[in-house]
Amino acid sequence: MKHLSKIVLATLLVFGFTSVKAQDANNPWAVGIGTNAVDFYPTGEDAPLGGFFDEYFNTGDHWNVLPAVSKLTVSRFIGSGFVAELGGSINQIDQYGDRSISDLSYYSVDASLDYSLRAILNDGWFDPVIGVGGGYTWIGDQEGETISNLDAATLNGKLGFNFWLSENVAFTLESKYKHVFETETASHFQHAGGIKFVFGGTDTDGDGIYDKDDECPETAGLPEFNGCPDTDGDGIEDREDACPNEAGLAEFDGCPDTDGDGVADPDDECPETAGLAELNGCPDADGDGVRDDEDDCPEEAGPAENDGCPWPDTDGDGILDKDDDCPEVAGVAASNGCPEPTAEVIKELNQYSKTVLFDLNKATIRKGSEEALNSIVEIMKEYPQTIFHIEGHTDSTGSDKYNLKLSKERAASVEKWLEEHGVPSNRLTSEGYGESQPIATNNTAAGRQDNRRVEISLDKDKEMKDKSGDKKMK
Template sequence: MQSSAALAQTAERRTSIGINGSVLQYKGDFGSEYWQFTQKRYAPGLAINQYLTKGIDLNAQLFYGQLTGQPSTTTSFTSTLVNANVGFKFKLNNGWALKEKAVIQPYLFAGSGWTFASRTGLADGIRINTEKGYVDVLAGAGLNLRLGGSLGLFVQSSQHLPMYADLDGLTQEKPSRWADRFLQHTVGLTINLGQAPDADEDGVPDRLDQCPHTPNDIEVDAHGCPLDDDKDGVPNYQDQCPSIPGKPEVHGCPDRDNDGVDDVDDACPDKPGSIELHGCPDTDQDGVSDSDDQCPDTPVGTAVNAQGCPAPSVASDTVVSTKSASSSLDIDGDGVPNTEDRCPDHAGPVTNHGCPEIQAATRQRLQEATKLIGFERNNATLLPASYSTLDTIARILTQYPDYSLSIAGHTDSQGPAAFNLRLSRERAASARRYLLERGLPEARVEWRGYGPRYPLAANTTEAGRARNRRVEFDLFLTGDPNTAQAKYGPEPTPSALVTPKKGKATPLKKKPVPRKTVSKPRSGKQTIRKQPSRTPRRAPKQPTLEW
């Protein structure tokens, strides 16, 4: 999503209100205090700003303050001012010098209003008290600084020229139009009001959003479109190689030979091949790549060994010789006889039971996939941003036919543990369901949910809780224990997540006693035992979780 600074006052957030404080400086018949800050006379004020165009705002201000002076012991004045004015702000961040959404926004302004002055003081020892209003003309300059969100800080200075004003009590026969005046230096905060329509909640209003249906929680540019750092046409959230230009067909990764296997996973990146052979060619279509095929012209349909040559036939009428031959037979030629080879059709080292080892790059991709899988808030519905990552996992499983996939769901600790356990399992199942829809066999994709039981970080911070909300993917040899079970143990049950209170034994569940069971006590009287009434339990409230 965009930075919050872009949400300040614009054509979509047209109105702002502000509070401010000012310093007033007098200039008139008794001299000038301009730009002298020794006198501490503060004037609180309010302001309202209305966006009109990129270059012009309408601005209204109101403030209350005092001007004082004492040129001699017999002459002094104190003028209390109430000023209201309306004017226009001419913004320099109008798209010419600066962008409209620039952080620093200089402006000029001019306007007019009304100044009411209540003056008390001495004039040559004679006390005077007058109240009078004047038409005020003002002009000035200022600077607005975006602080983020809807908050801004501004500083400005303005010259006030109340017409024919007598602010200091020195009355003249022919008063000058601009006899008494004052400067106002202001610092204040503005709060921008209103919220523009933003259907996809990416911080860019619909009116300016060129990609109006961006999935939630995806970073976007100023036009509302997902970021694409390598400029390959595949946005970062769908790009498996976000820093290297690639092709959409292979999820944004490079594919020099155009065989549908990206160069990272392609064992033969300069020769077109098949996905099953990690991108290597197989001219005679015998299942052995040309680089390993010692008999490259084997007729189609011929059974071959790991070297691509016709496999020797075994006589069916000699059982002993058959057993002897089968015990030493090694179809894939990896040095592990078929009787001990867990993957007799795919060569692998003895240390891995004759099965192909998973490449480090593939394991890395599975680890990164955990960060790229997202769900709708508080449920198990996959976000569309997860699809490309799951497509990559499906392709990995196709490349490793001897392996199965473990999917383990985890949550943070907020909310009831039983609810979190169910949610973690449902989310793992949702990812599994997507993979099965891509044609993977059910037996090769296992899933489990562990709820909040195995956090990666402390649940005391939002960053820690975000790490703990995850779905993990691991490959394991088909037939071996599930990877998640090897790491975390058996999948917990809801009762296993409940911690009994200290000092109280957990009561045992008793079988219900049938109603009106009659027994004969020693006294000879009959006693009827009634089953105690049960108060129905209230359903637990659904917690508010974020994932």
């Protein structure tokens, strides 16, 4: 007996600081300690026993109470509310029914199968228990040197209550009826009260959620996430959080949107500055579709091919430099921004062209004409987008058919000479008109001389073409 208190104290120290839950599959084991009272009176009709349940609560006249820790139990949860329990108790019997006797020793070992009604009552703190089982009881009487022992097997029925003070500690009360079939020992009630400690669950990560119910058993987590962690505390468990170390929003799978532009930081190339989704979260102040950090002119709208800047018009002719073949000289759209020759220039060209001479009845250019032709080339080069038309004309001498053929050949000869000396072929056209466009009378030698001529004009109705006929430009 004197060592029993030490055992109880050690048990309290071990289990009192163990964080476990009420006895269930997670915490299958329980240890109980307490005191017990034995009552032989209200169990039958034969003296010295009263009727069944007579004076059941007459503690002063009939209860035998040992004022110390006098009962220990060990139990294990089986499942579906059933618990198997093994217990032992000691007592001293001074009241045997309605008679007083002298210090009988009382020992018992009992086993029972108990059923908890706690689940039916919504798992609250109040836990009624019913049980059935059996045991063995020893009652000893010593008179001098003679010891007489009364022992018998018992059939037990139990009604008890667990009052859960915390997740792992309960205050217990129970009343157990022990029926004895042998006449030497009387049937009796044994009442008990004490404390029960539950334990035995496995919680690998120590988060208070046992591995059986823990979806992340090796990482400490939270009950609301079935034991899984939420490292950044944003209410999204790490398994579903694309940014588990940064608090974020559910709409972005747990990632933050620092600048509040609707683009999550991992997808935002400018996370500190509000921008546009189509530009990966970067701003476009001038709305030209070029993000500011790549826009050389962030305050002026301009195309991406010009790095976000508006195209310049250096010569101020209304044609942007990118489309202007002569960006530093004002021109016209028809010549891609290049200037067109004036009437004075055309007049000058024709003054030179009048001095171009041909062999008689031939399209061969005489050598003396080269100086005039070179002057024509130099003038044409000053207008790189202008299309010049070479016209061949004859007098009325000869047939119309012959004159037309000769005028075409002479115009073509001039065109070929100009091409060979630096004027692109796509900037030249030629045609012969025979005797159809005289500028003087064909009745005099002087008039016929004037009519035999090459003229240069602007060809505004045709596109410049290369030799293969591919369109080049207008």
